[in-house]
Amino acid sequence: MITWEQVIQHRLDEVRQQGRERNSVPIRSASQPVVECDGKRLLNFASNNYLGLAGHPAIIEGERQGALHGAGATASRLVIGYTEETQSLEKEMALYKGTESALLFPSGYAANIGTLSALLHRGSTVFSDRLNHASIVDGIRLSGARSYRYKHNDMNHLEHLLKKSASRGETQRLIVTDAVFSMDGDQAPLRDLVTLKKQYGAALIIDDAHGGGVLGPQGKGTAHHHGVAEEVDVHMGTFSKAFGVYGAYIAGQHTWMRYLENKSRSLIYTTHLPPALIGGIHASLNEVKQSDSLRKHVLSLSNRFRLRLQQAGLDTGHSNTPIIPLIVGKDQLALRYSQRLAEQGILSVAIRPPTVPDGKARLRFTLMASHSDAQVEEACIKIIDMGRTLGVI
Ligand SMILES: Cc1ncc(COP(=O)(O)O)c(C=O)c1O
Structure with a gap:
């Protein structure tokens, strides 16, 4: 009889043989442009701290003040209730996003699986970009809804699928997309998505985990940046990236939020965010609103x-945000490239399938407003040199 131990060892070996083993590395000062790893200093091009706010004193102080109300929330908001601080943060988020209402979630992952699995059901039909984040994919799976995956940002393909679905008499259509794609750094064509959603009577949900704080006036996000915020039915975003904290929100019409509060299992059956995080998010929201110069800087x-x-001949795909992929194709090559860069003092992540499609392994670089010009220049020189050494260029 095969034991659990043998099965697990075998599966792990398979992952290794495919060159897809993942390892977390011990690290210090992840929020800073220079981190320490195994006693070595590395330039940090791996964090989602786009505005450099994760180390901001006002936000850390916000967390400290929040913690005075207790170290933990102690239960789900539906069991113990929710505090004045949570109430006022949700009101402020709704105002910020220009929606009737907003609801806090423990994390972006929880927000996506909870929202999609609650809104969708077996009778509904969802249209999802092929490169959407894993939490969207998982939320759709949980819902049991009929699902179509359209080619990345391909509006012709989406329209073809919408037509096909309509001709089959399928109803309750919902389109869901990352606003900024987490592994490619490109943006969804939100204006075209709005046109299609109206034409085919669908609802539109956008996940702005990576656009929030970075794009749009006051960092309101990708939909505001493209002038279509009012046409989006549900806005999802995280506080874990440009906001530098943790947690997430869903924003939209009041009825939708009430429904989610009643039906979203990842909100109902889990403990609410701790008071320290509510305090930190509140402080971060104030900072993000005022951070136009940081936004300009990180984008430049x-x-x-x-x-x-x-210009050196490297493939950065269609990125136009602080997420910059360097697509090399083979898994092992991506891994070797990132290891060799680490030896040279540059921290980046090798991203391999299943996070990206087969044959599209890459290094993922992320810029922060707190990087200096010299740090960026040093990284570019080393990345390009290594590209030549490894035959990528
Ligand atoms: C597009 C996207 N959505 C959702 C998430 C999940 O957010 P969180 O890290 O807050 O759980 C992430 C990041 O991991 C993401 O990149």
Whole structure:
């Protein structure tokens, strides 16, 4: 009889043989442009701390003040109730996003699986971009809804599927997309998505985990940046990236939020965010609103970084945000590239399938407003040199 131990060992060996083993590395000061790893200093191009706010003193102080109300929330908000601080943060988030209402979730992952599995059901039909985040994929799976995956950002393909679905008499259509794609750094064509959603009577949900704080006036996000915020039915975003804290929100019409509060299992059956995080998020929201110069700076650093890599002949896909992929194709090559860069003092992540499609392994670089020009230049030189050494260029 095969034991659990043998099965697990075998599966782990398979992952290794495919060159897809993942390892977390011990690290210090992840929020800073320079981190320490195994006693070595590395330039940090791996964090989602786009505005550099994760180490901001006002936000850390917000967390400290929040913690004065207790170290934990002690239960789900539906069991113990929710505090004045949570209430006022949700009101402020709704105002910020321009929606009737907003609801806090423990994390972006929880927000997506909870929202999609509650809104969708076996009788509904969902249209999801092929490169959407895993939490969207999992939320759809949980719902049991009929699901169509359209080619990445391909509006012709989406329309073809919408037509097909309509001709089959399928109803209750919902389109869901990342607003900024987490592994590609490109943006969804939100204006076209709004046109299609109206034409085919669908609802539209956008996941703005990576656009929130970075794009749009006051960092309100990708939909505001494209001037279509009012046409989006449900806005999802996280506080874990540009906001530098943790937790997430869903924003939209009041009835939808009331429904989610009643039906979203990842909100109902889990403990509410701890008071320290509520305090930190509140402080971060104030900072994010005022951070136009940080936004401008990180976008300009990103443009420079991207252009340098492109001019050297490296493939950065269609990125136009602080997420910059360097697509190399083979898993092992991506892994070797990132290891060799780490030896040179540059921290980046090798992203391999199943996070990205087969044959599209890459390094993922992320820029922060707190990077200096010299740090960005040093990274570009080392990345390009290594590209030549490894035969990528
Ligand atoms: C597009 C997208 N959605 C959702 C999430 C999950 O957010 P969180 O890290 O807050 O759980 C992430 C990040 O991991 C993401 O990239």
